[in-house]
Amino acid sequence: MELWNRARSFAEEAAKRSQELSLGARATQFTNIIAETTKEIAAQASKHLPRPYAINDVDLRRFGIIEELRDFVKGITITTFEDFPLQDDTELSDVPAVSNVRQDLTEWQEKHASLVLSTVKEISGLRYELCPRVMKERKFWRIYFILVNNHTAPYENKYMEDNKLKSCEQVKDHKVMMESLNTELISNQEVQEVKKEAKPSNSSTEQDLDVFLLGEGNSDDEPDDGDGGYDDDLEKLMDNSDDEKGKS
Secondary structure (H helix, E strand, O other), X not given: OHHHHHHHHHHHHHHHHHHHOOOOHHHXXXXXXXXXXXXXXXXXXXXXXXXXXXXXXXXXXHOOOOHHHHHHHOOOOHHHHHOOOOOOOOOOOXXXXXXXXXXXXXXXXXXXXXXXXXXXXXXXXXXXXXXXXXXXXXXXXXXXXXXXXXXXXXXXXXXXXXXXXXXHHHXXXXXXXXXXXXXXXXXXXXXXXXXXXXXXXXXXXXXXXXXHHHOOOOOOOOOOHHHHHHHHHHHHHHHHHHHHHHHO
């Protein structure tokens, strides 16, 4: 902000001084002052500009920005676009553009367009001259990709195949994960069923142990044959004793 304030102050001062300067040597001196000051302002402003994004050479090749393409587009002119037999697409004319690139392009085309505008000055210049004064953005990119199709098609096809392969791998990994989860779930269910089956077995074992220690049934409810025989013998002994006493 301070830099632009200085520039504005300089412009006001220059306007005042221009009224005081005469033609000839003074006019030349004034022009030199303007040139030197402009250079200084530009140098100061450039220090505050963000550094451009470092474009990876691998990405350039992946999206078809190769030397063959650069050489080819040097032969494309404004007339090439103006005379190309393609009508404007009115149905999709309202599709918005983000970062100078139409959003109705494919993913690969969108990335290619962004890179080509940043690295190939011929295309950037053509787009600036043609859009939107001569043709709409959509028509410009449709013509461009038709013109360069022979150079870009192999790279776009490879990109699509790689994405398809990656998608298949992701589906496969997801399937393996789900199978693993199902196996673990079934295993846990089997463990729970085994535990449930083990509980009645333990109860039966305890009951068998009680029977072994206490005996079957209740002795109070059933007659004891052994005790009855003992009472009969005792009565016989007592009778015999009484008989012996009577004889004596």
